[in-house]
Amino acid sequence: MGRLKIVAVVPAYNEEKTISNVIKNLKNYSDIIVVDDNSKDQTFKIAKKKKVILIKNSKNFGYEKSLSIGLFKAIDLNYDFAITFDADGQHVASDFKKFKNFINKGYDLILGERQYILRFSEKIGKLIFFNKWGIKDPFCGFKGYNLKKVKKFNFFERYKSVGTDLSLSFIKNGYKFVNVNIKTLERKDSSKFGNIISSNYKIYRSIFLSYLYH
Numbered sequence: 001m002g003r004l005k006i007v008a009v010v011p012a013y014n015e016e017k018t019i020s021n022v023i024k025n026l027k028n029y030s031d032i033i034v035v036d037d038n039s040k041d042q043t044f045k046i047a048k049k050k051k052v053i054l055i056k057n058s059k060n061f062g063y064e065k066s067l068s069i070g071l072f073k074a075i076d077l078n079y080d081f082a083i084t085f086d087a088d089g090q091h092v093a094s095d096f097k098k099f100k101n102f103i104n105k106g107y108d109l110i111l112g113e114r115q116y117i118l119r120f121s122e123k124i125g126k127l128i129f130f131n132k133w134g135i136k137d138p139f140c141g142f143k144g145y146n147l148k149k150v151k152k153f154n155f156f157e158r159y160k161s162v163g164t165d166l167s168l169s170f171i172k173n174g175y176k177f178v179n180v181n182i183k184t185l186e187r188k189d190s191s192k193f194g195n196i197i198s199s200n201y202k203i204y205r206s207i208f209l210s211y212l213y214h
Contacts, residue, residue: 067156
């Protein structure tokens with residue numbers, strides 16, 4: 001087997017304060033696809049100056065749709081594996097080495113597990129998802145996907161799952177997966193999930209619908 005082509009998929013919305021450093025750090029480990037979700041700040045202009053594959057959404061589609069656009073762009077460009085990575089500066093690019101190690105060991109799905117989680121809804125989600133499906137941190141944005149397997153499903157998510165539907169589909173089909181401890185830095189801006197009310201609603205909704213679909 002030849003060397004696998006790996007790309008980072010970075011969804012970004014109004015991340016002008018962090019996107020430059022995120023790109024700079026990721027370039028040490030892989031190619032990069034940035035999906036700008038019609039940002040209202042300088043995110044797109046900053047990313048455009050970098051040597052990345054850059055997509056600008058025609059309107060604000062949201063976090064999950066931006067990830068989907070990035071993953072299927074990676075498939076179109078014949079990448080073998082995509083690793084999703086948040087643009088807010090919370091993830092640490094050096095953890096890519098852990099992901100690549102498991103990719104080389106034949107894992108189809110690699111799931112980042114953060115060191116700390118503040119939302120009570122996410123803590124509940126962690127407990128439920130681990131007990132039922134073996135996922136330790138379902139709502140972490142740092143995940144790796146075998147794109148040949150993604151092509152078989154031809155979707156990223158079907159029910160606004162906060163990025164969990166595809167992972168659960170991998171596991172349901174018996175694909176090899178692993179949870180990986182990752183470093184997390186303090187968030188310097190607002191959450192991609194929205195305010196405390198909307199974010200908790202999205203997470204509880206995802207938990208409920210995950211049971212219905214999986």
